[in-house]
Amino acid sequence: MLKLNNVYFKINNKIILDGLNLHIKSNEIHSLLGVNGTGKSTLAYLLMGANGYKPQSGDIILYGKKINTLSITKRANLGITLQWQHPASFEGITVRDYLKLKNKSLKITDLKQSLNCVGLKPEIYLNRFVDSTLSGGERKRIELASLILLPQKLVILDEPDSGIDAISINIIIKVIQKFKENGKSVLLITHRKEIAEISDRISLVNKGKVIMTDIPSKVNTYFEKNFAQENNS
Numbered sequence: 001m002l003k004l005n006n007v008y009f010k011i012n013n014k015i016i017l018d019g020l021n022l023h024i025k026s027n028e029i030h031s032l033l034g035v036n037g038t039g040k041s042t043l044a045y046l047l048m049g050a051n052g053y054k055p056q057s058g059d060i061i062l063y064g065k066k067i068n069t070l071s072i073t074k075r076a077n078l079g080i081t082l083q084w085q086h087p088a089s090f091e092g093i094t095v096r097d098y099l100k101l102k103n104k105s106l107k108i109t110d111l112k113q114s115l116n117c118v119g120l121k122p123e124i125y126l127n128r129f130v131d132s133t134l135s136g137g138e139r140k141r142i143e144l145a146s147l148i149l150l151p152q153k154l155v156i157l158d159e160p161d162s163g164i165d166a167i168s169i170n171i172i173i174k175v176i177q178k179f180k181e182n183g184k185s186v187l188l189i190t191h192r193k194e195i196a197e198i199s200d201r202i203s204l205v206n207k208g209k210v211i212m213t214d215i216p217s218k219v220n221t222y223f224e225k226n227f228a229q230e231n232n233s
Contacts, residue, residue: 001026007058016042018208031188031196034205040189044158048082079153096126114145119171137168156187193220
């Protein structure tokens with residue numbers, strides 16, 4: 001479905017991705033695991049084309065088509081969507097309107113079902129505003145609800161477990177599994193091996209390269225042995 005071939009990317013002469021190779025299959029939960037500062041979030045931006053990011057060399061290939069220079073809109077039209085690490089705040093917009101931003105024809109039953117999937121009661125949240133009055137966990141869950149409503153085939157989740165409580169983490173895990181049930185692929189970017197365990201495969205990133213890709217038990221064992229202390233520092 002998605003391939004990155006020898007992707008090289010630097011910012012202000014600092015190398016972030018150094019010949020990175022990655023292969024994500026259709027209908028797969030694939031985690032990108034690594035300690036903070038290894039280029040994982042930059043890779044998410046690069047895949048989505050955010051901030052004008054594009055590889056200095058190497059290719060990003062989606063369904064056999066090179067997308068290195070495509071805009072965010074064109075990549076979205078091809079089936080990619082990204083949940084940012086820090087959810088956007090829309091002052092003055094209700095949850096109802098936020099969920100309908102990409103599709104005005106959605107029915108109220110669709111909106112309610114998506115909120116129920118993320119553990120939020122529609123009768124409480126539909127008319128609330130998406131702003132700083134919501135907790136980080138609530139905002140992330142609302143953003144996940146919006147992704148459920150999209151037809152996109154590749155969902156990129158950048159540290160969806162960051163800064164939220166245990167209850168929200170369990171809900172996020174269930175939603176990720178729901179994405180797969182609905183035929184989507186998920187690229188889960190995280191530094192927590194506990195979250196990555198739900199994946200079909202994990203790619204371990206270090207110093208801008210994928211150093212191994214395997215089933216969760218093997219990658220997590222290697223990560224614990226070689227990077228656990230660095231991850232907790």
